Amino acid sequence: MKRTSRDIRTANRYGVLRHIVAESPVSRQDLAAATGLSLATVANLVGELLALGMLVEVGYEDSEGGRPRGLVSVNTSGGALIGVDVAETYIHVELFDLAMTVIARAEEELRPGENQPAQVVAHIATAVAFVVEQASVASERVLGVGVSMPGQVDREGGVSVYAPNWDWHDVPLLGLLGERIPYPLHLDNPLRACTVAELWFGAARGRGDVVVVNLGTGVGAGLALGGALYRGVTNSAGEWGHTTLVLDGRLCHCGNHGCVETYVGAPGIMQSLRELSPGSPLLHPDDQTATIEALARGVADGDPVAVKVVKETARYLGAAVADLVNLLNPEVIVLSSWVARLLGQPLLDEVREAVARHALRRPLAGTEIVLCPIPSNPVSLGAAAFALEGSLASVGQNTARRTTARQRSTPS
């Protein structure tokens, strides 16, 4: 989408708050240096956040002979944010303070087949009410709830457009949740939640152009370009799992052949294992997690089948990641989600080698490839960050309205 001046103001507000969350306490001067914004712009944004109670003044630092510089810090008790990770078998909910520290958690298990919208909504509402109560947070201090829903979502309309695992079509999820949850609600999907988590708290913080490669059952590439989440014209960017890697290759559930996902998603890795060693004890036919865990243990123990499967997976993944390096020339590529977490360093090492074989020298020289550095669940963290961004964006709207009102009352 084309960036308007309001988008830019909102993005600047995110950038400043992101830096304060990470580096509290911090001076306006350091914020200006770290964000590339002018001191005047930073002072305005900090003033706005102080007025909202999201920041507090916390004293002064010596500035080597100059005037002492005022320090600001996040007002941890200035608000609470809730992140909801809706997955196939569970709903995970976390409540954060404004420093994005987890204050309370809840997990609701979904029994097989328990996936009707009314059932899922009831579980989410129960878990949200539970964390608010557990954290003893006053209702008016909950700034918002971010909900990560797998599949395609219409975030403006709050609709789950298509959730392949549950065969949901056009479910008005936020509308249903709004009848049960009295806080501002924000909807998006796990790919973008993970990417925003990297922007706020992970490998993309303070970096320019970053690609977050999500390796789970499904596969995608979240894009953080120019320091902001890149969504594309209809919020559908990142469907990198359906890049054709092998023309006329493996059949994908999207109807095409040879998609990246059919080789490096968990079911694709299981198929590679099955093809290489049909009766392998590493294979748990109905359990993706158990199989990937068995492969990770196998690699650690030097099991030749496990080593070969991971090498083969890295060969496909490396070719596909090299395409991202060549096309986007990013500063960082992050391998994220549960398959990357379980296979860890051995996968990373093989992928780095495979990418070096495939990518062009010049773009490759500028790109670092890393594992996701976020120790907690990046999806609920990212969902909470969406809620934080939502509350900052609505601040912008309120400020704009106030300014307009004031301008109107000035005689002209």
Add this chain to the structure above:
Amino acid sequence: MKRTSRDIRTANRYGVLRHIVAESPVSRQDLAAATGLSLATVANLVGELLALGMLVEVGYEDSEGGRPRGLVSVNTSGGALIGVDVAETYIHVELFDLAMTVIARAEEELRPGENQPAQVVAHIATAVAFVVEQASVASERVLGVGVSMPGQVDREGGVSVYAPNWDWHDVPLLGLLGERIPYPLHLDNPLRACTVAELWFGAARGRGDVVVVNLGTGVGAGLALGGALYRGVTNSAGEWGHTTLVLDGRLCHCGNHGCVETYVGAPGIMQSLRELSPGSPLLHPDDQTATIEALARGVADGDPVAVKVVKETARYLGAAVADLVNLLNPEVIVLSSWVARLLGQPLLDEVREAVARHALRRPLAGTEIVLCPIPSNPVSLGAAAFALEGSLASVGQNTARRTTARQRSTPS
């Protein structure tokens, strides 16, 4: 790269001037509406451009009962810009006025083997001097010269890092040109020149996220994201020609197998023709242009071999373009450069069908696929636009210096 507030100011200045170039005369109010900037920001930028003599006030328009609105227009005689398209067999130079109308042209032929840096520099200098004389433009009115050099370039250093056709390595092209040409010089490559031409004058003007697919001897994808050229962290983004389309497929000159370029670049199309019909009279073994022209005529005449080769090319191209749709969810994809121009509408029709077969429904619904609408040479036009952007960026620096000086002189 992370966007700083100066980048944003410069991008806003481009956006405003772009709109004025296209829509002159225009009011500040219409500019604000078209660019999404505030009226105050637009008024500042317009004031800056007026002071520089790049714009002129040209009267008032009625605003339906309100105050009459001042109109501004490009000051066509306020400056001249030169664009240089360095190709394998020729150097094409155009001089533009500030409305980006061509005032003078020159073309220098390069004889086979005539590709030493000193020879190329001499030809460029001759052609540049010729167009300035032909246009009767005073030296001080030439705002800059943009040079498009194939291959990898270091634009800040003005170096041709690697030009595969001529086997140039680290040639300090702008340094050499600076000894012969007394105007500000700006270096970049044809892929980015074509993309900037689309941003200023073509299918990307006023649009959000656009991909310019360049089909020539080489193949690339220029990215215009959020209304600005996307360069990546080391100015190497867009090497989409080296995306792996067929794992273990055709050998590419980059050393890999199955790159997009080996199927849809001119030599790749010739190989497809050779494989399908080894003795075809359509094939001119040593002449890419003649072969593609023969294919285009063959398709028009219903020649089954020509139809089949274009269909096959579109099948590969469609799969690869679908990957761009899925990953970037752009508003527009432009098919540009000489192969796209020669094969034209029949190629476009086949590509649209092939993309529809491969891309996911939701991102596809937001994407339009078009042929490059620029009637003249987009490379020299884009190179001149780089010169225009360069002169606007240096305006920004001068303004910033003046502001700083003024701030320093204010007692505090």
